[in-house]
Amino acid sequence: MFSDPAHSWPSSRTPRPRQDALTQALQRIDDLEHTARAGEQQHTEMKRRLDRLERQLSVLLASRLEQRSDLPGARHGDHQTLARRFRTLIEQDFVTFARRFADRCDRVLDRPTPERSARLIGILSERLFARNLPSKQQLVRHLRLADHAGHAEAAIADLYERCTDLAARIDRAGLHHTWDFASTIGEHADPARHDVWPRCDSRAPISFVMAPAYLVDGHIYSPQIVYTRL
Structure with missing residues (x-):
């Protein structure tokens, strides 16, 4: 006896949109966390470079000022x-x-x-x-x-x-x-x-x-x- 296709049960392999959306959201969160960590590292490195440049600038400026006769x-x-x-x-x-x-x-x-x-x-x-x-x-x-x-x-x-x-x-x-x-x-x-x-x-x-x-x-x-x- 053949079953009626109109009354067949859904296949267990039918895609589940909510689960797919959750998986995508979790992946997106992982991507954002990775981006945030990378940004924090870049910010820390940039701050170190700025501090180093400021020290170098101070040394250069002091050297220039040493050559001026109107400043002590x-x-x-x-x-x-x-x-x-x-x-x-x-x-x-x-x-x-x-x-x-x-x-x-x-x-x-x-x-x-x-x-x-x-x-x-x-x-x-x-x-x-x-x-x-x-x-x-x-x-x-x-x-x-x-x-x-x-x-x-x-x-x-x-x-x-x-x-x-x-x-x-x-x-x-x-x-x-x-x-x-x-x-x-x-x-x-x-x-x-x-x-x-x-x-x-x-x-x-x-x-x-x-x-x-x-x-x-x-x-x-x-x-x-x-x-x-x-």
Whole structure:
């Protein structure tokens, strides 16, 4: 007796789309993990190369400075390196902190939203590069940040440690250095003394100073960073 094909049972070899999709997804995850590991290795290697290039650049710059009669020697090369560290601190660490916490800081909530992060960077600079450095606890109280889980306090402590480490390196480098906050609000930026914050109008008058100039024996190693109208 022949069976009716219309009522035959499905073959056990019929493809199972869900199982195939799961297999593909697992393979995709393995591929992504492999790519991530490779990317991490490349990032680590690139950082090592950048650190090596920075050291080489410092040596080259120090050698060039030794040949100049108007500068006192290789120690200025150390300050060039420290000036780059200072700018990285402002443009990366301070910016990251400000973007994360500006909308929780009572001291900047009266400012227009696009300006709050920049103003918080200015407040941090005023405190962390002051002649008399406040304690971490004083800085936390001064910023008046809404912080229910302690994240802001931990981030402030991290910035504080980075700034005190930079200050110690600058002291060890020797020579007389100053942080110059002096600017006339309402005047236009001077390209020889100021860097205007990105997205601001370089033709507009200065609204406030975001970061001080870094001076060594009267020479500008890092200009002031100023905020103007957007």
